[in-house]
Amino acid sequence: MPTKNGASDEQEPPHVPTPAPGTLMVDLSEDRVGEFRGEWCGKWSLRPVGGGVEWTVDPQDVRPAEPIERLRAELACANRRSRGELL
Incomplete structure (x- = not known):
């Protein structure tokens, strides 16, 4: 509902700065770590x-990965590669 100055009581989602390509982010909606590729x-x-x-994913549904989350994601990738699952 608009107030006297015309502003709405609805809160806009906070602006999330666009990370650099390659930054590891956590998708909170799917609870998985991914590498940021771009915005569209x-x-x-x-x-x-x-x-x-x-x-x-919506920008408000992600956050930067913590060091332990980055380590787990990179270790899982290295393990898949060692088993021959990735080239």
Whole structure:
């Protein structure tokens, strides 16, 4: 509902700065870590660490990965590569 000055009581989602390509982010909606690839039509594109199919997510549904989350994602990628699952 608008107030006297015409402002709305609705809160806009906080602006999330666009990360640099390659930054590891956590998709909170799917609880998975992905590498930031870019922005398109207000959505962010993430890709699994080490490659794979990209997915899109709303910027307010992601946060930067903590050091332990980055380590786990990179270790999982190295393990898949050692088993011959990734080239």
